[in-house]
Amino acid sequence: xxxxxxxxGGLVQPGGSLRLxxxxxxxxxxxxxxxxxxxxxxxxxxxxxxxxxxxSTIHYADxxxxxxxxxxxxxKNSLYLQMNSLRADDTAVYYCARAQLQxxxxxxxxxxxxxxx
Amino acid sequence: DIQxxxxxxxxxxSVGDRVTITCRASQSISSWLxxxxxxxxxxxxxxxxKASTLxxxxxxxxxxxxxxxxxxxxxxxxxxDDFATYYCQQYNSLWTFxxxxxxxxx
Numbered sequence: 001x002x003x004x005x006x007x008x009g010g011l012v013q014p015g016g017s018l019r020l021x022x023x024x025x026x027x028x029x030x031x032x033x034x035x036x037x038x039x040x041x042x043x044x045x046x047x048x049x050x051x052x053x054x055x056s057t058i059h060y061a062d063x064x065x066x067x068x069x070x071x072x073x074x075x076k077n078s079l080y081l082q083m084n085s086l087r088a089d090d091t092a093v094y095y096c097a098r099a100q101l102q103x104x105x106x107x108x109x110x111x112x113x114x115x116x117x
Numbered sequence: 118d119i120q121x122x123x124x125x126x127x128x129x130x131s132v133g134d135r136v137t138i139t140c141r142a143s144q145s146i147s148s149w150l151x152x153x154x155x156x157x158x159x160x161x162x163x164x165x166x167k168a169s170t171l172x173x174x175x176x177x178x179x180x181x182x183x184x185x186x187x188x189x190x191x192x193x194x195x196x197x198d199d200f201a202t203y204y205c206q207q208y209n210s211l212w213t214f215x216x217x218x219x220x221x222x223x
Contacts, residue, residue, distance in 0.1 A: 035212070037161075045153075045161065045204055047212040059211055062118070095160055102208040103151040105172070107160035 002026040002106045004096050009111030016086050016115070022079040022096030022108055030054075030074035033099040036081050038092035039110075046092075049081065050099070064090075086115045119143055119207050123215035129223040136192040138218045140205035145185045149209040152181055152190045155217075156201045164203075165190065195220070 008020040022034070036048040049070040050059040058070055069082040079096050093112050097104035120143040130136050140150065148168040153161040163172045165181040168188055178193045192199055200222055205215040 044217045045155075045206075045214040047206075047214065050211070061211075101166065102149070102212075103163055103166040103206070104153075104161070105163050107162075109160055 002098070004098065004106055004108035006094065006096055006108045006111035009094065009113045011114045011116065012086055013117050014087060014115055018083045018086065018113060020081040020083065020094055020096075020111060020113070022081075024077045024079065024096075024098075027098070029072075029077040034072060034079045035097045035099055035104060036068075036070060036079075037095045037097050037104070037107075038090075039095070040089070040092045043092075048094070051079070083113070086113075088115050091115045119146060119210050119213050121205055121207055121213050121215040123203075123205055123218050125218060126216065127219045127221060129221050130195050131223045132195055132197060134195045134223075136195050136199075136220060138190045138203055138205075138220075140183075140188045140190070140215050142186045142188075142207055142209075146207045146209035148184045149207060150181075150183070150188050151206045151208065152179075153204045153206065154199075154201045155204065161204065192220075 003025045005023045012018050035050045038048050051070045067085045071080045093110040095110045096108045098106040122141045124139050150168045152165040155161040164175050169181045180191045202217045202219045204217050207213050
């Protein structure tokens with residue numbers, strides 16, 4: 001069974017940092033592209049970042065480029081999102097999502113990041 | 118950047134109704150469009166990809182159509198489990214979601 005489990009969310013002050021993790025199981029993680037998608041409270045879905053299976057290709061949404069960094073460790077079946085210079089509008093539930101044929105076929109349960117003083 | 122616009126934002130319907138949601142892209146995306154269903158407090162679920170291909174396990178009452186800039190998601194006979202929010206997503210150039218359509222009980 002495919003499972004994606006996010007962790008690392010919490011309350012952080014504006015300007016602070018946080019590192020999210022996504023533990024994958026039930027599939028060969030190293031062969032799949034992965035993404036982070038976020039959803040602000042009561043709002044819609046926003047794609048945040050993509051990483052290829054090897055980690056050699058990375059894309060970011062304009063709203064996060066230069067502040068958020070995606071990475072992966074295929075030996076540990078894990079995906080990461082390093083979040084720096086956090087702002088109030090980064091407050092959201094962050095989902096990791098597996099990509100299959102460029103669509104997102106499996107999602108984690110999400111982890112809430114709250115940026116507030 | 119490609120913008121995705123869904124309509125309506127909310128619709129009220131009854132069990133058994135035929136429901137149609139429209140999604141428009143700001144430029145042609147060929148058939149690179151997916152539909153997702155999301156229930157409160159849960160992660161989105163992939164329903165349809167490549168505009169009209171049903172994901173495995175998704176009931177056949179869901180169907181998708183369109184190409185270029187205009188797409189539709191149709192639920193042929195609304196069931197109690199279908200009350201949720203639906204999002205379209207383009208993947209022609211990176212990824213962009215529509216703002217969502219909430220299907221509520223009439």
